[in-house]
Amino acid sequence: RGTELVDAGGIAQSELERRRAMAASAEATLRSRQADLQKWRGMTQRLMPIDVAAKARGDMRTLAALSPRDSLGAVVAPFDGVVTAVSTAAGNIVDTSQSLVTVTDLSTVWxxxxxxxxxxxxxxxxxxxxxxxxxxxxxxxxxxxxxxxxxxxxxxxxxxxxxxxxxxxxxxxxxxxxxxxxAAPLGHDSVLVPDSALQDVNGQTVVFVPAGKGHFLPRTVHTGVVATGMTEIVSGVTAGTPVVADGSYWLKAALMRTTIPDEG
CATH class of the missing domain: 2.40.30.170 (Efflux pump adaptor protein, beta barrel domain)
Incomplete structure (x- = not known):
């Protein structure tokens, strides 16, 4: 109608543009209100008591017969896990910005x-x-x-x-x-001995090396990195030197001149 009035000289072109702007604004407001309506409808559906939803499917129970328990709903986690924290309680009023529970995926841990x-x-x-x-x-x-x-x-x-x-x-x-x-590389060659070869004698770490004819000598050593049942020897024995492993305890007992306890 505004276009017809402009053609007839009834209104100015500027008035027609103003009316068109108002119509466009009204349409935008309408679309925004329709989106809000859809949002609130969805929220109403989620918050609807379970038995009310059942009534919509044909269950004729009345609202008067419902109890607070009938309004319980389910909060579905986006992944499998365990609840590690709860920050609310029954009866509290919450909104979408509040964290209700913390769910943790413990299939892999840090x-x-x-x-x-x-x-x-x-x-x-x-x-x-x-x-x-x-x-x-x-x-x-x-x-x-x-x-x-x-x-x-x-x-x-x-x-x-x-x-x-x-x-x-x-x-x-x-x-x-x-x-x-x-498991990290040492960056250099090292001498390693089994952990069972190391004994504490008078506050020092020693290993026993063969001296011939059934005799063994204690050697004081300094140790380094320990990993997977082996210990690095920093000093005291050189590569290739044989040492006693499983029997080192008995040699220590003999060296200390103590009675070897019955280990069963």
Whole structure:
């Protein structure tokens, strides 16, 4: 109609443009209100008491017969996991910005290892790690290094290394304490002996080497890295030197001139 009035000289062109702008604004407002209506309809459907929804399907129970329990609904998690925190209670009023529960996927856990500064340079992402926890002393857990911190802790002189460890059966729980061995190259050739070859004699670490004709001599050694049942010997014996492993305890007892206890 405004176009006809402009053609007839009844109104100015500017008035026609103003009316067109108002019509476009009204249409935009209408679409916005329709979107709000859809949102509130969806929210009403989600919050509708379970038995009310059943009534819509043909159940003729009345609202007067419903109890607070009938308004219970289900909150569905987006993934499998366990509830590790609950921040609300029955009867509380909540909104969409509030966290109700925390669900954690524990199929894989993170392990944070404190590595001394002098060893941190040898640790890199991708290296394997063997972890033990007190709760399962005879069951090792294997994983890999995924991140090494860029800075050291000035209070402890250690670097935090984050590892990823599969958690079969959900045995590992959050905040457990663990010990870990990271398989890192030493960067040099080393002399290794079995842990059973090392004995403490008068506060010193010794190994026993054959001296011929059934005799053995103790050698004081200095140890280094320990891993997978083997210990690095920094000094005291050279490569190729035979040492006593399983029988070293008996040699220590003879050396100390003590009675060997009955080990059953």
């Amino acid at each position: 392990l944070q290892v404190s590595v001394p500064e002098h060893d941190a340079a040898a640790v890199h992402a991708g290296q394997t790690v063997a972890m033990n926890v007190d709760a399962y002393p005879n069951q090792p857990f294997n994983g890999r290094v995924i991140e090494v911190a860029d800075q050291a802790d000035p209070n402890t002189g250690t670097v935090t290394v984050r590892c990823e460890v599969p958690n079969p059966g959900g045995l590992l729980r959050a905040n457990m304490f663990a010990t870990a061995n990271i």
